[in-house]
Amino acid sequence: MADYEVPKITGEDGITDVPPVTEDTMKGSGPWISAPKFQEEMHFPSDIEKDEEGNWSLIPNWKEAALEKMDDLRHRYRSLQLFLDICVKCGACTDKCHYFLGTADPKNMPVARQDLLRKVYRRYFTFSGKYFPKLVGATDLTEEVIDDWYNYYHQCSQCRRCSVFCPYGIDTAEISMAAREILNHVGRGQKYCTEIMGKVYKIGNNLGLPEPALADTLEGLEEDIEYDTGVQVKLPLDKKGAEILLITPSADFFAEPHVDGLMGYAKVFHELGLDWTLSSYASEGANFGMFIGSYENMRRISQRIRKAALDLGVKRIVFGECGHAWRVAYSFLNTLAGPFDFLDPKYPVPQHVLEITWPAIQAGKLNIDKSRNDDMTLTFHDSCNIARGSGMGGVEGGQFDIPRNVIKAVCNNYVDMPADTIKDATFCCGGGGGILTDDLMEVRVKGAQPRMEALKHVTDQKGVTHMAAICAICKSQFTKVIPYYGFTMDQIVSVHQLVSNALILTGQVDEDEED
Amino acid sequence: MALVVNGVEVATDEEGYLEDLSAWTPEIAEAMAKEEDVELTQEHWDIINFLREYYEEYQIAPAVRVLTKAVGKRLGKDKGNSKYLYSLFPYGPGKQACKYAGLPKPTGCV
Numbered sequence: 001m002a003d004y005e006v007p008k009i010t011g012e013d014g015i016t017d018v019p020p021v022t023e024d025t026m027k028g029s030g031p032w033i034s035a036p037k038f039q040e041e042m043h044f045p046s047d048i049e050k051d052e053e054g055n056w057s058l059i060p061n062w063k064e065a066a067l068e069k070m071d072d073l074r075h076r077y078r079s080l081q082l083f084l085d086i087c088v089k090c091g092a093c094t095d096k097c098h099y100f101l102g103t104a105d106p107k108n109m110p111v112a113r114q115d116l117l118r119k120v121y122r123r124y125f126t127f128s129g130k131y132f133p134k135l136v137g138a139t140d141l142t143e144e145v146i147d148d149w150y151n152y153y154h155q156c157s158q159c160r161r162c163s164v165f166c167p168y169g170i171d172t173a174e175i176s177m178a179a180r181e182i183l184n185h186v187g188r189g190q191k192y193c194t195e196i197m198g199k200v201y202k203i204g205n206n207l208g209l210p211e212p213a214l215a216d217t218l219e220g221l222e223e224d225i226e227y228d229t230g231v232q233v234k235l236p237l238d239k240k241g242a243e244i245l246l247i248t249p250s251a252d253f254f255a256e257p258h259v260d261g262l263m264g265y266a267k268v269f270h271e272l273g274l275d276w277t278l279s280s281y282a283s284e285g286a287n288f289g290m291f292i293g294s295y296e297n298m299r300r301i302s303q304r305i306r307k308a309a310l311d312l313g314v315k316r317i318v319f320g321e322c323g324h325a326w327r328v329a330y331s332f333l334n335t336l337a338g339p340f341d342f343l344d345p346k347y348p349v350p351q352h353v354l355e356i357t358w359p360a361i362q363a364g365k366l367n368i369d370k371s372r373n374d375d376m377t378l379t380f381h382d383s384c385n386i387a388r389g390s391g392m393g394g395v396e397g398g399q400f401d402i403p404r405n406v407i408k409a410v411c412n413n414y415v416d417m418p419a420d421t422i423k424d425a426t427f428c429c430g431g432g433g434g435i436l437t438d439d440l441m442e443v444r445v446k447g448a449q450p451r452m453e454a455l456k457h458v459t460d461q462k463g464v465t466h467m468a469a470i471c472a473i474c475k476s477q478f479t480k481v482i483p484y485y486g487f488t489m490d491q492i493v494s495v496h497q498l499v500s501n502a503l504i505l506t507g508q509v510d511e512d513e514e515d
Numbered sequence: 516m517a518l519v520v521n522g523v524e525v526a527t528d529e530e531g532y533l534e535d536l537s538a539w540t541p542e543i544a545e546a547m548a549k550e551e552d553v554e555l556t557q558e559h560w561d562i563i564n565f566l567r568e569y570y571e572e573y574q575i576a577p578a579v580r581v582l583t584k585a586v587g588k589r590l591g592k593d594k595g596n597s598k599y600l601y602s603l604f605p606y607g608p609g610k611q612a613c614k615y616a617g618l619p620k621p622t623g624c625v
Contacts, residue, residue: 191529196622196623199623205623206624207622208621209575210573210574212572213575216573217578217581220581220584221580224580224584251625254578254579254625255624255625258624259578259579286624436624438530472625475624476624476625
């Protein structure tokens with residue numbers, strides 16, 4: 001199945017042992033490089049050329065451009081300057097990264113990965129680094145350093161688990177984002193992210209799903225729900241004057257088990273009598289601008305949501321199951337695309353779909369038959385951007401409790417994975433932060449090891465059969481990589497898929513009960 | 516990357532997808548499949564032809580669900596599931612079948 005060794009998991013205690021360090025196991029050329037046509041869409045420099053062997057050059061003045069960008073970023077984000085300055089190399093982060101645990105490459109220790117940038121910062125922007133570089137571990141910026149950046153900063157999913165354990169609270173993700181933003185400006189954009197964002201600008205979503213195809217897909221889902229339940233549940237598109245605009249990852253229209261989650265949101269909205277719509281213009285919750293550290297592109301994508309909300313005249317914006325979309329929405333949307341003074345102030349801006357479903361369940365507004373999920377024993381994978389980058393429900397720890405509460409309200413069988421692997425200590429799925437691409441398959445498979453170890457533990461010892469998630473990337477990553485670890489792809493489910501299974505709509509006649 | 520079909524070079528991207536979608540011919544599909552040790556049977560061709568028809572109308576590959584539903588309708592209910600599609604295209608019907616059909620790869624969180 002693979003031309004590299006898939007890590008072994010035992011399931012004994014659910015915790016991945018720290019591997020002996022093996023230098024350069026993940027040395028390589030990094031992901032596919034963004035070609036000029038993709039760079040242009042992002043407003044990044046694009047004067048790079050391919051040689052006869054297929055290798056891309058850097059831009060002509062790459063060194064000046066890189067240092068200029070680094071200087072720009074450290075002034076723009078004082079946090080970045082602080083994080084570059086204050087690390088004391090205590091080592092608390094070294095064994096916290098799933099990519100280090102899965103690959104054993106010392107450059108994947110968060111402190112070492114950050115130091116690839118820090119040592120250059122020190123050389124050009126600090127007194128000691130300028131005059132006594134060897135004493136302070138400062139090094140010149142060379143093409144080899146750029147290559148290392150490109151390779152290793154694409155072995156960080158910006159999940160921020162290491163930051164939880166950092167005594168100084170250094171946000172490693174910010175360093176990775178800054179490194180990628182510098183790379184964007186020297187001709188080392190990442191094709192996966194830039195191609196996708198180009199599609200958002202041209203078509204409205206990451207998939208490149210045009211309006212007629214989206215309309216046809218939604219119609220098909222309406223048919224499916226009616227076939228299963230006998231109830232006409234609408235999935236409206238571009239409905240002017242609707243109360244709620246639903247922003248969800250386009251994977252919800254396309255992939256499994258995402259689409260089952262989308263049908264779940266639709267059924268909840270229907271049952272609660274909510275007037276809602278999707279937008280073909282802003283048919284994407286994901287915002288890859290964050291992954292590549294590009295504030296400009298993150299803003300351009302966010303502005304589409306604002307425009308759609310204004311054009312459709314909605315009063316509320318609700319986000320579906322998407323990890324980093326929720327982080328961008330929860331933490332940054334107001335500054336990126338606000339003010340949202342045209343929305344109904346009675347509701348949070350923005351709101352998560354779980355913040356609608358959970359109160360409705362508590363209030364007894366949804367008719368739930370938990371036994372309809374009795375064929376499964378569930379566990380929940382906390383998605384990193386939700387767990388460590390946002391909140392939910394306006395209460396501390398809401399982002400951990402609300403998804404679990406909903407699962408437990410619709411399923412009889414639920415077990416948590418070991419405490420060191422969930423909630424704010426959750427392990428990334430291995431595919432976040434722009435890593436969910438086939439050219440990084442080895443990174444993805446190895447990075448999934450800690451989560452797989454925890455899942456194996458509850459599978460073997462607690463009888464868990466399925467793992468639920470509320471992030472499109474997590475769902476896609478897991479369906480793809482868990483077969484490497486002996487699981488099957490259908491063991492990954494959407495949280496609203498579970499809601500959908502257990503929810504009995506008013507007037508519902510089950511398909512198998514007919515005649 | 517380039518694929519040589521009947522002595523003519525066909526431009527493909529890093530993952531082997533056609534650069535110029537209009538350049539597709541059945542021979543190209545055969546050549547791509549051969550590179551991955553897949554022998555195209557009529558069952559494969561039924562899927563590839565459907566993908567091309569869908570793309571013609573909607574300018575994108577169909578979602579897995581749309582594909583399985585359509586296959587179920589056309590070829591019988593027992594074939595309208597992703598298990599059947601994966602048995603034909605082990606790297607994923609979305610990606611592998613699209614490649615042979617000359618369609619661009621679905622991108623994003625999929």
